[in-house]
Amino acid sequence: MIKVTYVAHDGSRTDxxxxxxxxxxxxxxNQGIDGIIGECGGSxxxxxxxxxxxxxxxxxxGPRLDGEEDMLESAASEVNERSRLSCQIxxxxxxxxxxxxxxxxxx
Amino acid sequence: MSKGHVxxxxxxxxxxxxxxxxxxxxxxxxxxLIGGEPxxxxxxxxxxxxxxxxxxxxxxxxxxxxFFDAKNITLQVSTWVDAIxxxxxxxxxxxxxxxxxxxxxxxxxxxLRPPIPGIERALDLRTLEDxxxxxxxxxxxxxxxxxxxxxxxxxxxxxAAGLGHSVAVAEAAPRLMARAVSPEMSERFRLLHETxxxxxxxxxxxxxxxERGLLLKDGTEIAADLVLLAAGVCPNVKLAxxxxxxxxxxIVVDETLRTSDRQIYALGDCAAxxxxxSGRLIRLESVQxxxxxxxxxxxxxxxxxxxxxxxLPWFWSDQHDLKLxxxxxxxxxxxxxELPDGTILRFCSDALTAVETVNNAKAHMHARRSLNSGSSxxxxxxxxxxxxxxxx
Ligand SMILES: Cc1cc2nc3c(=O)[nH]c(=O)nc-3n(C[C@H](O)[C@H](O)[C@H](O)COP(=O)(O)OP(=O)(O)OC[C@H]3O[C@@H](n4cnc5c(N)ncnc54)[C@H](O)[C@@H]3O)c2cc1C
Ligand code: FES
Numbered sequence: 001m002i003k004v005t006y007v008a009h010d011g012s013r014t015d016x017x018x019x020x021x022x023x024x025x026x027x028x029x030n031q032g033i034d035g036i037i038g039e040c041g042g043s044x045x046x047x048x049x050x051x052x053x054x055x056x057x058x059x060x061x062g063p064r065l066d067g068e069e070d071m072l073e074s075a076a077s078e079v080n081e082r083s084r085l086s087c088q089i090x091x092x093x094x095x096x097x098x099x100x101x102x103x104x105x106x107x
Numbered sequence: 108m109s110k111g112h113v114x115x116x117x118x119x120x121x122x123x124x125x126x127x128x129x130x131x132x133x134x135x136x137x138x139x140l141i142g143g144e145p146x147x148x149x150x151x152x153x154x155x156x157x158x159x160x161x162x163x164x165x166x167x168x169x170x171x172x173x174f175f176d177a178k179n180i181t182l183q184v185s186t187w188v189d190a191i192x193x194x195x196x197x198x199x200x201x202x203x204x205x206x207x208x209x210x211x212x213x214x215x216x217x218x219l220r221p222p223i224p225g226i227e228r229a230l231d232l233r234t235l236e237d238x239x240x241x242x243x244x245x246x247x248x249x250x251x252x253x254x255x256x257x258x259x260x261x262x263x264x265x266x267a268a269g270l271g272h273s274v275a276v277a278e279a280a281p282r283l284m285a286r287a288v289s290p291e292m293s294e295r296f297r298l299l300h301e302t303x304x305x306x307x308x309x310x311x312x313x314x315x316x317x318e319r320g321l322l323l324k325d326g327t328e329i330a331a332d333l334v335l336l337a338a339g340v341c342p343n344v345k346l347a348x349x350x351x352x353x354x355x356x357x358i359v360v361d362e363t364l365r366t367s368d369r370q371i372y373a374l375g376d377c378a379a380x381x382x383x384x385s386g387r388l389i390r391l392e393s394v395q396x397x398x399x400x401x402x403x404x405x406x407x408x409x410x411x412x413x414x415x416x417x418x419l420p421w422f423w424s425d426q427h428d429l430k431l432x433x434x435x436x437x438x439x440x441x442x443x444x445e446l447p448d449g450t451i452l453r454f455c456s457d458a459l460t461a462v463e464t465v466n467n468a469k470a471h472m473h474a475r476r477s478l479n480s481g482s483s484x485x486x487x488x489x490x491x492x493x494x495x496x497x498x499x
Contacts, residue, residue: 032174067468
């Protein structure tokens with residue numbers, strides 16, 4: 001199991017346990033975490049799965065994927081250098097303990 | 108604050124989104140989401156894509172049961188609504204009735220079954236159950252014939268060919284996805300499917316389905332063990348029609364997505380709504396329309412706002428390694444102009460109506476932004492802007 005902590009905009013934390021192959025988006029959806037919508041089901045079409053990777057985890061999650069940058073431009077909340085589309089972060093063993101912060105709004 | 112009972116008929120993409128958005132907007136009253144299919148509300152797009160390969164049904168659920176409990180949304184699955192009594196403000200389920208203050212019709216579509224002899228032999232691809240049946244069939248080598256060269260038929264064909272099956276597609280129109288994309292884009296996808304080894308029969312409708320496979324208009328026979336029917340859908344409008352609401356290729360709604368009955372809204376695949384750009388009644392079959400409609404209706408119920416619905420349509424389709432993205436909405440006869448990077452612009456009397464791209468998220472997002480800005484840009488305006496972007 002790979003543990004992921006979601007920190008909502010108000011600071012509240014929710015832990016979830018995912019498996020290899022889950023994405024940070026799909027895990028959040030399965031846990032009913034509010035701050036991630038994931039409208040297009042991970043097809044990189046909607047930017048409603050925007051998250052900020054915690055500074056300590058930027059190395060483990062790696063750079064943005066092809067096309068992600070452009071999609072992020074349409075995210076509802078501010079985009080910074082730690083912004084990712086959570087549907088494009090596939091969980092690996094190295095991400096056990098991952099912390100992501102959720103934006104104020106997704107639509 | 109809105110406190111009334113909202114009843115949503117149809118627990119698909121749009122019905123689910125309406126329930127969720129009502130809570131997000133702060134609706135305090137009860138919400139009942141009623142769906143005829145068994146199980147949790149799920150997404151359909153992967154049914155013709157990833158699911159056929161992985162079979163991971165649990166990944167399709169839009170939210171777990173705990174979400175509905177936490178949000179106090181009463182989810183009634185395997186339950187069909189039989190009738191609407193507008194005078195009493197009730198829906199009827201079997202011998203029971205349920206009162207509503209607001210009713211949202213999110214009944215979607217079902218597969219169109221053209222009157223072709225033997226058509227009952229063909230399988231559908233609309234529900235999770237359909238996709239399970241097809242996936243099971245794909246586990247053995249087989250010869251596959253697809254009726255219809257639209258998005259769903261072609262997505263299925265691409266997966267099946269990729270798995271090593273022999274695939275043929277018969278389409279009555281002279282080109283693929285003719286209703287939705289430009290001739291240039293149809294051509295690009297024709298090449299893709301031919302490269303994958305799929306036999307394409309264009310401009311050649313199916314006249315019979317039999318134990319050997321398909322018979323086409325020009326007499327060609329296609330040998331097949333499995334026939335998929337993907338020749339379009341028809342909206343589920345019976346409930347609306349039977350209670351006297353207007354129906355015209357969909358449940359007719361106004362700019363605020365309301366039917367002629369102020370308490371009843373319709374959304375998504377089953378709704379015929381006025382296009383914000385042309386004013387014509389249109390019906391869209393997309394995740395975008397279902398979810399944007401749902402959000403607008405939730406706002407209207409909770410805030411009493413009746414802003415005119417004007418969200419920009421967008422759509423995608425994954426076929427093999429090509430991701431087609433469409434921003435905007437073009438008529439089949441709209442002009443097209445292909446740019447050097449492969450982007451295809453569609454115009455109607457010089458106004459940009461849609462932009463089609465393949466594996467080019469940047470151009471797609473650019474198009475969404477410029478089409479969204481309200482008035483649609485002219486050909487010259489868009490080209491200038493676009494070329495400026497490419498140089499940067
Ligand atoms: C195989 C496939 C692939 C697709 N791929 C894409 C894609 O790549 N991109 C995209 O944007 N869109 C895609 N779509 C379209 C998209 O899934 C639909 O546009 C979307 O699901 C529409 O949502 P909806 O809520 O209007 O209808 P649906 O999701 O179809 O939900 C309607 C529900 O209402 C139920 N219902 C009907 N009548 C009653 C009744 N009387 N009582 C109770 N329940 C009732 C039905 O059983 C159904 O579950 C695809 C669709 C399919 C089938
Ligand atoms: S879920 Fe739509 S872009 Fe990530």
